[in-house]
Amino acid sequence: xxxxxxxxxxxxxxxxxxxxxxxxxxxxxxxxxxxxxxxxxxxxxxxxxxxxxxxxxxxxxxxxxxxxxxxxxxxxxxxxxxxxxxxxxxxxxxxxxxxxxxxxxxxxxxxxxxxxxxxxxxxxxxxxxxxxxxxxxxxxxxxxxxxxxxxxxxxxxxxx
Amino acid sequence: xxxxxxxxxxxxxxxxxxxxxxxxxxxxxxxxxxxxxxxxxxxxxxxxxxxxxxxxxxxxxxxxxxxxxxxxxxxxxxxxxxxxxxxxxxxxxxxxxxxxxxxxxxxxxxxxxxxxxxxxxxxxxxxxxxxxxxxxxxxxxxxxxxxxxxxxxxxxxxxx
Amino acid sequence: xxxxxxxxxxxxxxxxxxxxxxxxxxxxxxxxxxxxxxxxxxxxxxxxxxxxxxxxxxxxxxxxxxxxxxxxxxxxxxxxxxxxxxxxxxxxxxxxxxxxxxxxxxxxxxxxxxxxxxxxxxxxxxxxxxxxxxxxxxxxxxxxxxxxxxxxxxxxxxxx
Numbered sequence: 289x290x291x292x293x294x295x296x297x298x299x300x301x302x303x304x305x306x307x308x309x310x311x312x313x314x315x316x317x318x319x320x321x322x323x324x325x326x327x328x329x330x331x332x333x334x335x336x337x338x339x340x341x342x343x344x345x346x347x348x349x350x351x352x353x354x355x356x357x358x359x360x361x362x363x364x365x366x367x368x369x370x371x372x373x374x375x376x377x378x379x380x381x382x383x384x385x386x387x388x389x390x391x392x393x394x395x396x397x398x399x400x401x402x403x404x405x406x407x408x409x410x411x412x413x414x415x416x417x418x419x420x421x422x423x424x425x426x427x428x429x430x431x432x433x434x435x436x437x438x439x440x441x442x443x444x445x446x447x448x
Numbered sequence: 449x450x451x452x453x454x455x456x457x458x459x460x461x462x463x464x465x466x467x468x469x470x471x472x473x474x475x476x477x478x479x480x481x482x483x484x485x486x487x488x489x490x491x492x493x494x495x496x497x498x499x500x501x502x503x504x505x506x507x508x509x510x511x512x513x514x515x516x517x518x519x520x521x522x523x524x525x526x527x528x529x530x531x532x533x534x535x536x537x538x539x540x541x542x543x544x545x546x547x548x549x550x551x552x553x554x555x556x557x558x559x560x561x562x563x564x565x566x567x568x569x570x571x572x573x574x575x576x577x578x579x580x581x582x583x584x585x586x587x588x589x590x591x592x593x594x595x596x597x598x599x600x601x602x603x604x605x606x607x608x
Numbered sequence: 609x610x611x612x613x614x615x616x617x618x619x620x621x622x623x624x625x626x627x628x629x630x631x632x633x634x635x636x637x638x639x640x641x642x643x644x645x646x647x648x649x650x651x652x653x654x655x656x657x658x659x660x661x662x663x664x665x666x667x668x669x670x671x672x673x674x675x676x677x678x679x680x681x682x683x684x685x686x687x688x689x690x691x692x693x694x695x696x697x698x699x700x701x702x703x704x705x706x707x708x709x710x711x712x713x714x715x716x717x718x719x720x721x722x723x724x725x726x727x728x729x730x731x732x733x734x735x736x737x738x739x740x741x742x743x744x745x746x747x748x749x750x751x752x753x754x755x756x757x758x759x760x761x762x763x764x765x766x767x768x
Binding site (some may be wrong): 450452453456459460463466467470473474476477478480481482484485486487490527528529530531532534535536537556558563564565566567 | 612615616619622623626629696697698699700710711712714726727728729730732753754755756757760761762764765767768
């Protein structure tokens with residue numbers, strides 16, 4: 289193989305890694321517009337078919353349960369009242385076809401009786417992702433409120 | 449054409465797409481330091497010459513009106529009092545030389561009479577962008593406050 | 609040199625620039641999980657060995673002082689009470705082996721006596737970075753609270 293052909297192969301691997309990194313960031317950013325508009329199918333599609341969203345008070349397993357969460361009175365009430373689920377940029381570690389991203393999120397709600405908004409929660413998030421048939425999906429997202437509970441701090445430490 | 453030459457052409461297309469994606473993210477992040485320092489020209493340059501910034505209470509068309517908004521008493525008052533216009537990472541969909549990015553923003557102000565800050569607004573944002581002479585610019589940004597109004601939720605749904 | 613070989617060399621340069629940009633974003637996002645979990649070594653490794661973290665009330669020079677800051681009663685108290693140091697995506701300007709990233713950060717604390725969180729600070733940040741032996745590190749980070757003080761606004765203007 290010529291020098292040029294060898295360099296091209298090496299370049300192709302580097303480009304694939306860059307594509308993977310951006311695809312993971314895109315997967316995470318796709319959650320935002322979907323969750324705050326109640327677009328339940330788009331929310332579910334962040335996960336694999338049997339993906340798990342494990343929050344402090346419940347575990348949602350698979351698309352049907354995630355869609356039901358989006359349709360719940362609690363979530364629909366947030367949207368009707370005015371809400372933003374805001375994600376900071378995640379810190380991503382890729383290992384072949386799997387990746388872990390760690391970030392914090394805020395849930396911010398409109399104050400019903402005054403100007404302004406309240407930050408209801410700041411949460412630690414761990415996204416475990418896998419590339420399946422060329423597409424990155426979340427297999428498990430674990431979220432724990434940062435209110436001093438050790439498991440939330442441990443979740444961040446594990447991703448640092 | 450040899451196999452290597454064909455692979456190089458394909459790689460060049462993939463690299464261009466990655467460059468486009470990062471250029472769009474850079475365009476969005478360039479807004480932050482500019483708006484909170486009142487750097488009016490830098491704010492305007494996020495948009496095309498006749499670009500539009502359509503917010504709930506006003507529509508600013510073209511660089512001159514955007515610059516005037518930055519110089520307004522309202523905006524200068526935010527800066528003097530202490531403010532942060534904070535953008536979450538956008539969810540970007542590219543289609544050739546056009547792109548749509550959807551994200552939320554926060555406007556956070558220093559409390560004048562106490563420690564701490566108040567989140568005055570959480571806003572849904574849609575950025576419609578175009579690549580012109582190799583450079584990405586915003587043609588139209590639409591922002592609607594997330595206080596339960598349907599148009600803000602619809603704007604997020606359209607970008608999900 | 610053939611056309612293909614020339615194109616490959618050009619592509620290699622473009623890929624290196626993309627890698628640099630993502631490496632800088634990764635360096636910045638690595639700060640988040642580390643600081644909020646008190647992972648002092650991981651925090652320090654964001655900086656060069658003699659890197660400087662210059663905040664409003666103190667200057668931390670080198671890994672040992674940065675680690676001591678993470679171990680301080682003040683920072684540990686934030687973690688025990690529930691906190692999030694949240695960074696927006698940075699606006700990055702690269703010039704060869706150096707780069708400057710400008711962004712805002714929020715320090716959000718759990719309210720000890722009520723539901724919800726308080727945004728204690730919104731801060732302007734300037735990260736001066738250098739690529740050393742192929743790895744990007746922060747040489748100096750300057751942070752100034754956005755409470756109307758001119759130096760915070762000037763820091764954002766310089767990065768716009």
